[in-house]
Amino acid sequence: MSFQVFGIPVSRGVAIGRAVLVASSRLDVAHYFINEADIEAEIARCLRARDEVARELSALKVDLPEDAPHELAALLDVHLMLLHDEALTGATKQWIVDRHYNAEWALSAQLEVLARQFDEMEDDYLRERKADLEQVVERILDALAAESGKTPRGAASVTQRDFAGEDPLLLVAADIAPADMLQFKRSVFHGFITDIGGKTSHTAIVARSLDIPAVVGTREASRLIRQDDWVIIDGDSGLVIVDPSPIVLEEYRFRQRQSELERARLARLRHTPAVTMDGERIELHANIELPTDAEAAVVAGATGVGLFRSEFLFMNRDGELPSEDEQFEAYKAAVEAMRGMPVTIRTVDIGADKPLDRMSANELRHEHVLNPAMGLRAIRWSLAEPSMFRQQLRAIYRASAFGKIRLLIPMVAHLAEVRQILESIKRVQQQLNDAGHAYTKVELGVMIEIPAAAVMLPLLLKHVDFVSIGTNDLIQYTLAIDRADEAVAHLYDPWHPAVLQLIASSIAQARAAGKSVSVCGEMAGDPAFTDLLLSMGLRSFSMHPAQIPSVKQRILRADSAKLAGALPAILASEDPQETARLALSTGGQAAVRTFH
Structure with missing residues (x-):
């Protein structure tokens, strides 16, 4: 069902694409596409990281002192169970196969899907297990970073790949720090939406320097929009349209083409004093x-x-x-x-x-x-x-x-x-x-x-x-x-x-x-x-x-x-x-x- 979210327009233009939900704590995770020939190797890399975390957790369980609270051993069992749950590992592999996401990105994408499911559970105990899931994924991400010789945080690379015919991607997050925004200068994202922020926050300023459409201050966008939803960002009015109808989609595609023509016309003034x-x-x-x-x-x-x-x-x-x-x-x-x-x-x-x-x-x-x-x-x-x-x-x-x-x-x-x-x-x-x-x-x-x-x-x-x-x-x-x-x-x-x-x-x-x-x-x-x-x-x-x-x-x-x-x-x-x-x-x- 189509719906609209209103925010503050901070960078003009129209962007149309699929939503990529990323938690603020995982914005520095590498986001890049892999080649078809590298899919199996990327899945293997993800599974190696999972197995490494499993070994670490199993060793921790074996080394628990005799007087350790029994709840601690039970917690490690929960983490091991989540680690091997097909809802996490199987679906992560599917992101790699279907969307050509790198392992870190695929894990983060599936975590956002599962986190939403946990949030909607009525049982308090089950709902609180989201924190355990997040800890498990963080361990896998750290293992992936260690394998590639990178530090777990702040060392992600963001690369651009020209995917002819692939859907453009739009970033949706609660907030994006200015330092994280710098990672998008050569990124795969064509626009972004945040829950917080103002017209002249430094995040908005960097968005304008990237010249990509952006809307901030939506308050609820990261909660309402789901992973892979089709989204339109209207950076001129501060409007976000989720799951647009074919008529609305065509109207905004026309506006995109008009904007590109206007930019080309203005570009001719480059050498004019x-x-x-x-x-x-x-x-x-x-x-x-x-x-x-x-x-x-x-x-x-x-x-x-x-x-x-x-x-x-x-x-x-x-x-x-x-x-x-x-x-x-x-x-x-x-x-x-x-x-x-x-x-x-x-x-x-x-x-x-x-x-x-x-x-x-x-x-x-x-x-x-x-x-x-x-x-x-x-x-x-x-x-x-x-x-x-x-x-x-x-x-x-x-x-x-x-x-x-x-x-x-x-x-x-x-x-x-x-x-x-x-x-x-x-x-x-x-x-x-x-x-x-x-x-x-x-x-x-x-x-x-x-x-x-x-x-x-x-x-x-x-x-x-x-x-x-x-x-x-x-x-x-x-x-x-x-x-x-x-x-x-x-x-x-x-x-x-x-x-x-x-x-x-x-x-x-x-x-x-x-x-x-x-x-x-x-x-x-x-x-x-x-x-x-x-x-x-x-x-x-x-x-x-x-x-x-x-x-x-x-x-x-x-x-x-x-x-x-x-x-x-x-x-x-x-x-x-x-x-x-x-x-x-x-x-x-x-x-x-x-x-x-």
Whole structure:
């Protein structure tokens, strides 16, 4: 029976395919297709892992001390029984044969099917056996990982295989951490759905960078959707359709084809300079997570990297921080890939919804703070770990010898922080001089994402070369809204007069001081805000490479002088809806995106 699930649209487009349910704890399990010739070998690999776990459990049972509770032996018997149950092993083999899933993926898929069956049982005792099943599967997965020389967690590979005629796959999960999202850059999934998350959560941001349709904040999707269900993701409206009728399916396939044609048309603007109708040249930079993303930025027509989120170099590493040399090679690769265009590297922004696998001893003391978004994160964390911070600064400065690099500091709110940063830079430069490492001038900038920084911007501008407005956090902190919490997502309003006042004044003050200013938050990549930001005097936008063509098209049709004339009326509006109407009336043709 067909039904619909509603959520928050975070990445545009339409995706149609079969649902793959994955529990958050198993997102780092390898997901890849195997060849027909490898099916028997993959089944054998799965059975070897099962037999290894059986030997371990049997040995544990034999070695139980005489005074051990008899319940413990009974529990081991239950695990052994589940291990050899045909509902697990037989069905897992069927996933491998029918769908060409690798062993780890097949096990995870069958676990989701069985877990749903356990949840629907009326008997409390039987329902609680789901935990035993999960423990058994985790043991098999660990055995598979050990056999392949991988650690049980964080070491999964995700590969792409072109399966002509095979059904596309859509990921359904309770949540996907930003670090896990990086595994999908070359994955088999064409879209994803999560129960939690907000429009500008970092998971959503990475989804847009992958340019795949996504809907978050559905609350119940992972419970309602079943393994292998046919699903439509409408990333434009936030609608998920499960088991669609043939008529609905054909309608959405038509929309898919239209979207592909529109993308092809916009792609022709790649080499067209972003210049407004009245001759204002606009910089369109790209936001990237990894050095390999730089090539996509060049292909999209970016004029530089406006935000390199360096924290993604620190994730999926089992808690091991990247060395100075490893970071240097990553920054160097990004600089060289941009072919002389500037690269703005943001120092590590760890914390809130982007925790490390294993924090330092200092961070562990703050691991369970009530509100991590306002805790020890970003520059606060870097200054609390000075050796780590200086290591990153050395890597960045060393990479500057290979191209133009700008250094961006996140979450600055105090002049004392700026002074500490400048002192760290001075010390790093001396260390590099002593070691004989080459480096060039690196411009220093701060992110304006805390209202205090926007209010005290004249003081900050005396110490820095440029500023970048991070609208995602600026909106969050101005309106006291957790942007990852779908329960208050309707209150996250980029059109709020207070938000617009802070952005407009920040742009004006930076321009008046002769300092460059850009916007690197999600507003920069949304064509609904392009005219508004142009009217405020913004001349540098930074966004995901996939968003550049549509924003460029908007710029080519804009008259910045006429837009600026309407700005006072826009900022004087009391109602966000009225503000949106006024902003769009200055630009002419854009459609309003409602945030309520």
